[in-house]
Amino acid sequence: MSESHPRPRAALFVTCLVDLFRPGIGFAALSLLERAGFETVVPRRQTCCGQPAYNSGDSETARRIARDVIVAFADADVVVAPSGSCTGMLRLHYPRLFAGDPEWEERAREFAGRCRELTEVLAEHAEAIDAPPCAADAAYHDSCSSLREVGVKAEPRRLLARVPGLRLHELDEPEACCGFGGAFCVKFPEISAHMADVKIGDARGTGASLLIGNDLGCLLHLEGRMRHRGLDIRARHIAEVLTRQPERRRDE
């Protein structure tokens, strides 16, 4: 499969939310990976990482989807997802899902070894990311899986430090969950909204007009909550911020 190309091949794991809601993040991720020196491909047989089933206690369905993903990305040097939570699923939970399976445990481990979160990869090539200016006060929202499953914290900050004009502020409680949590946000909407409000309060306290993150789930939830409350803070994925000047909110 491999051509006589010197560049390592990065396969984009699009994530179902990017596919459905913000394709622009996927194309931004591809362009950033190209700038970082990768040959990029998008395996067409991907759909979702399986978290909805896995986190609902249906491991059988999750395993079925996991096997599809592992096969679809078999020939990639590195699998890159613009999401901490999907990366955590691919890298940490796939091997757990197949624990004790004579064939798939090893395949899941090998696959997990090739999976990386977008900012993790980009931070190693930060000097090649020529980000457009963005004159704004911004706060960064760490997703729980980025922090605690993938171990990404400094990377996005290192990348954002290179965005001309961007003033990045730290939240008081960057470790606190925003309340998205996949199905949690619709199973327990009141609690989820309360958690969002705590996070939004923290962000407002920094004076930020822009909330940047690397997990679209958190961002859709937080942005939806902010729009619901009529607050004027935009939520943007870091890949969007690194590739284009933020447009005005579409309802403005």
Place this chain on the structure above:
Amino acid sequence: MRPTSRSFKANARGALLDPGLQKALARAKDGFIGRRRDAVAALPEFESLRATARDIKQHTLEHLDTYLLRFEAAVQAAGGQVHWARDAGEANRIVVDICRRAGAEHIIKGKSMVGEEIAVNPALEREGFDVVETDLGEYIIQLAKEPPSHIIAPAVHKSRSDVAALFSEHHGAGSESASSDEPEVLLNEARRVLRDRFMAGDAGITGANFLVAETGSIVLVTNEGNGDLSSTLPRTHIVLAGIEKVVPTLEDATTILRVLARSATGQTLTSYTTFVTGARRAADPDGPQAFHVVLVDGGRSDMLAGEFRDMLRCIRCGACLNHCPVYGAVGGHAYGWVYPGPMGSVLTPLMVGLGEAQALPNASSLCGRCESVCPMMIPLPRMLRALRERANREHHVSWIQRSALRAWGAIAHRPALYRVFASAGARAIAALGRRGGRLPGSGPWTDYRALPRPEGRTFMAEARTRLGNRLR
């Protein structure tokens, strides 16, 4: 107590609408998180201590029978007695029996979560004993006839004016609480009232933070010294402890003590850390004439035998509660039983049944902060997921929900079919979003958040035209 975990959602809704509770929760959370953070930062070896503490407990659990029998022998050698209780009923019968044979009338209690678990107070009261809690927080909620809302700060949901109102109602004419809710006034009044109760106590019941197998000692960790008075003043001292509380040696207990208070309250050590070994000896100036330890199983053997063994490492520090955003939003009572927060969401289904408590393991965003602060490194999110799995398997989850997931899985397994659904979905949501409409069944999202605004086409549809052979 009768669990109300089944109505977690309604409980939580009520809690979110209770401004007094919300204030108390916000205040408590900031204090606990900050103090733990400082304590951990001041101890460079904290992380390696966590690993050591975990290993000690894990080793003990792997040889639990050995260490429990060793503990029993050591207690007997120190002049005490060990009683084995399979469940709450057995434990309460043992306690009632000991109290009756001791001719006790007034019983004073130190704080014990196992005591809450087996509901020992009502069991004793039914038999005519007079029971008073002596931990200030427990005393307050006893007056209020409420269960604890936090495992180390049982009255954390009460404001000082709540406490003043309770005191002036219960403390009679001499109460100053009617005119002041100053903490010092309240504290002095509780101290004065409780002093008489301490002196009148015939039997004292305490919990135990550790049971030490090599010496037969029990370790009591408190900040008020009430546990010490409860264990030394009465003629009879009864210790209630879960079977998982044992550790092999004094050295092991002191190692875990180093992570316990730091994780719980951010203290280096609590004000009182007391080692009690057996009954009073001839040369002792004080202490009880009889020393009993009631070891409670209450579902722990089943946990030991299965996939939830790690949960038995829990030392009840409360760090997972303090750092849990769900606990921080709804408080302890919403969980509907004795143990709230992440540890409670694992323990409650295992102790009272998944049928009752199925909501609890689901009421988590699986954010993982609990595991990251747990001094015993218990993989709490993994256990919550395992309980979801069990609920699915044992059909505590509705048929509709299970079928919907399987149907979604079948579609996600067929990329071409999935594309059809995804494209239609993106277009529909985009159209609705433009019109400000709603999707049927979207209330749980749209009642609290604006609908997301898809760009209109899916990534994959767009990729077909834009990526050429890079889409493969």
